[in-house]
Amino acid sequence: MSSVDLKTMANAIRFLSMDAIERAGEGHPGTPLGAADITTALFTRHLKFDAGDPLWFDRDRFVQSNGHGSMLIYSLLHLAGYEKLGIEEIKRFRVLGSHCAGHPEIDQACGIEVTTGLLGQGIANAAGMAVAEAFLNRWLGPEIVDHYTYALVGDGCLEEGLGQEVISLAGHLRLGKLVFLWDDNLITDDGDIRLALSDDMPGRFRASNWHVQEVDGHDPQAVALAIDRAKRDPRPSMIACRTAIGRGIPRVEGLRIAHSGRLSADDTEAARRHLDWPAAPFEIPAGILGAWREAGRRGEPERRAWQERVAALGPEKRRTFDRLREGRLPDGWDAALRAFKRRAAESGHADHGYKISGDLSDMLAEAVPEMLSGAPDLEGATLHKRGLAAFTADDRGGRYVHYGVREHAMGSMLNGMAAHGGVVPTGVTYLVFSDYMRPSVRMAALMGLPVKFVFTHDSIGIGTNGPTHQPVEFLAAFRAMPNLLVLRPADAVEAAECWEIAMTHRSGPVALVFSRQPLEPARRRHDEENLAGRGAYVLAEAEGGPRRATILATGSEVAVALEARRMLQAEKIPAAVVSMPCWELFEQQDADYRSRVMDRAAVRVAVEAAVRQGWERYIGEDGGFVGMDGFGASGSVPDLYARFGITPERVAAEVRKRL
């Protein structure tokens, strides 16, 4: 091991970071300067990685959850020798197009495991990674998967409620290979931590069954020893590292201004004198850089040994592992799904939306052994557990996580699982509770992670539970989110198609939205093609003449549309029904297809048990809309549909008055 001491190596992080921040004119110096010693201990003594192969599947995962201090991770990765993070990138910190963005943005090829910056998300992602690791470790064996997950965490992550959800659940699941390094610097954006926090933070962790240590965060040897103890304890570990924010710059050290204050050339000069740093801005003395580069490759022998173990796997296990790490589904994964679809079309299978989704996820879980499921204390009401054993502290082979009433942790842990790879993460809750995890869904969309979010009980059709539980604005709010497929199937056939889309969609998350109430069969003929994959399609064409009306609908309201069409056709008004399970996929169709489906020459009326916003795109300014214009109410489903006028009669009337 190199003779350069860890404190000197940590100073390299400090100077790279302060130089970049000074150059950029902004950028949170507090964390990179304060936590330099902690992360030096981690990267040089413990973290299992090889900068020469950032995507090594069994690498330890490191997440900087306090992403605002992003120059810390950029400095670490540059020093460790990640190729994509050369010094020119460091100099372009916060410039459009740089790998060194304002907050770390997922790019695993250069060592950034997940996008962070929204507080609490990173530690939840880390907990999800630890679940994925534990599951794959049990399945594939420790010779293939056996790594730790570390997260650097600030006060903010622990003040967020999400933080406590993660603490509670990680302790409950005894995620022993999860280690938090708390940068305990006593300073927040507002100033003294005591302005807003009096918690006994170690006590909070202990109350949730964590292993807790407290160390001097500027003593890298002490930190390294603590990590050693943490790794040996069977519980998840939190190491409280007491630090001085902005350590090294005399003007700001220990003060509020270190958090996100600007640095001047005077500051960096003063720091050079104060820490006796010999090099010019952006230069690292060769011996120190050499020590870092050595640290960055010290995992190479371990990686090679791992590769040999992988090469020595039996053919079947090797195929499985390759498939998992590449995110490919097993051959024949969709056989049962497709059989279900055919059967549903031919038998006129009608059932509660959530039950249909449960049936489908049950058969998918059977066919796809890497599928992990779970719900926040709604097993009985969402029916996505079925044959799955629970993933618990004692059974890592279980594939269903009882999240407790912790939607936000679920969402962000699913993101962590997806970022880890090797598993297909799925979580289900009521649509209305999705607001509690909306930041997770957004982060999945932003990162392009293939998470399957399932949301049931999707409208006033939940009935007597009343307006708190009746989502009316959620479809619109999710459709507004970039890079999210919102899928709301009309019946069992479309449900199978939507689940097929969900399983094969790799570039972002999906929101699969299901009713509580029964979905009447809409598709009575089997189609080989996945019609939902078009986003929208003509479910029932107008008859008896050129189309005079188009009725657009999704989900449970497709049945309303079909009945309205029947009424209109009986009056000799040729009317078509267009089912629109996924707006985003429809937008990807060519203009010709879109105009054929929509037919602007006809009267257009949409029906959906939700707010109107967004529908004008398809019905135009003069089209009709039948749906909700406010919150719902507590009552029986028939009473509610009647009260809010979401009826075939009303749809037909909206058509007639426009003819």
Added chain:
Amino acid sequence: MSSVDLKTMANAIRFLSMDAIERAGEGHPGTPLGAADITTALFTRHLKFDAGDPLWFDRDRFVQSNGHGSMLIYSLLHLAGYEKLGIEEIKRFRVLGSHCAGHPEIDQACGIEVTTGLLGQGIANAAGMAVAEAFLNRWLGPEIVDHYTYALVGDGCLEEGLGQEVISLAGHLRLGKLVFLWDDNLITDDGDIRLALSDDMPGRFRASNWHVQEVDGHDPQAVALAIDRAKRDPRPSMIACRTAIGRGIPRVEGLRIAHSGRLSADDTEAARRHLDWPAAPFEIPAGILGAWREAGRRGEPERRAWQERVAALGPEKRRTFDRLREGRLPDGWDAALRAFKRRAAESGHADHGYKISGDLSDMLAEAVPEMLSGAPDLEGATLHKRGLAAFTADDRGGRYVHYGVREHAMGSMLNGMAAHGGVVPTGVTYLVFSDYMRPSVRMAALMGLPVKFVFTHDSIGIGTNGPTHQPVEFLAAFRAMPNLLVLRPADAVEAAECWEIAMTHRSGPVALVFSRQPLEPARRRHDEENLAGRGAYVLAEAEGGPRRATILATGSEVAVALEARRMLQAEKIPAAVVSMPCWELFEQQDADYRSRVMDRAAVRVAVEAAVRQGWERYIGEDGGFVGMDGFGASGSVPDLYARFGITPERVAAEVRKRL
């Protein structure tokens, strides 16, 4: 005091609740049966209220946070004699239009302080009420305001991250008149609590400086004694009441099926035998009902004494108190605001959006002494503190809450303050962090509470912080929410108008949305009328001929629209700019006004640094839109506007190609 013992009185709750649930065919029997003894102790021995005057301002507040067990509060209120909750209403539990909705819905005239059912919300509301109480107690004196706030809380509320945010903050602020009664029944919807929770829950509360007791929740005397101790302790108190869920029905008691399982007539019969209950369904023996009615009026003498103290107030203090309890602003509250508006128009006042909002909230806080403000660790970046002292454990006169990084607690505590009355609650954070508190905003909208949510840093205009911090879908997502005014002013003049709208809007919350970057002056002439109050208006009419183009814009993009108009006018294309600070208010204008502003005969192009969704309502299917079609990026503001093409040139081009 009546001779009927508390256990018998509690059984009255049990039978009313189970009869109503059996009749409704659904409705969560677990809580009303399990927590009947706890709440009997509270209502008969401690809660300061008078069923004959539910709106008594100094009543103790009671919140049933585990709202799914709603028959508990309905039974309590019926038994205590709240007029609006007669036995016929109980029989109509879960029927459309009943006061006994699936989850409790705010109706203070019948004793329901807030709408609950989304877990964690109720206890956060309660904490907000306790803040309002402490503030008003300090201001008006204990002879006018001096009450406790109680919340019944289930495991779910404490599993939610929001729960921990509340625990941490209430402990930090030492809200000593806040008492939680935890229905510690060891059962959740999934079953045994140990499926998902291993926390030492009392330990979590102790780590946040709460007073904690553990009692037998079926011993009402013990509970009453514990409440007594809780009231005397200066810390907030949590009383862990160990109970058996579904207590009283032999088939379900202590079991998962008690949580939300259906009850049969056999169950209620078995319970009658088991508890030796003499009365038929929905009948309460006269002696027991009498004891309850006596308990429901036992606060009357105290209320009368309080009314006498109010009547004896000096005239000025009386006027102030009457104004506060009626929610009226002080005379002349808007003088400085209106002067600012005039000055801004005349001087061409340009400044950062968040700074303008800070200036305005500063002058409003000066004029409106009941205005409470706060932010989740963003004081420096939102500038809404200024002259305000912090509200702390030691200074209840402070008017700014340092919430720490706890957006969700902030949002839901603001709701609690608004529900309490007497204060004007305001909270500010970055728009992108609003997702963490979206459930709070929704609950404010659903309850119709006049909360002022201020969201700054509203677009890619936040710059180098990058896509995590750049809201692109948030305007659309909030506009989709019923009963929320979304106000996005274009400049300092509109900012003053929007704040004026916010302060006078009483029927629901507002979201005031401000840029980070400077807002150039758009309104250069003073108008007495609040033009933003129209929602949208013609800011600059077309010149030199009939209007050929209408450019619609909000906020920081109004300057882009004005510059595009200048370009078009230079080409002799008569173009108008319509500023649309509030879509919801525009929708309330008459058809004639709306069509004059929009002018469908002209080409329409909208510009907003956000997603398109919803704009089709105003630009039609063939209009142009200049904005975002995905997430943002990290870079300087000019670089980002150029990269994403949000420029006057592009707006002008979109107009030209449609002429």
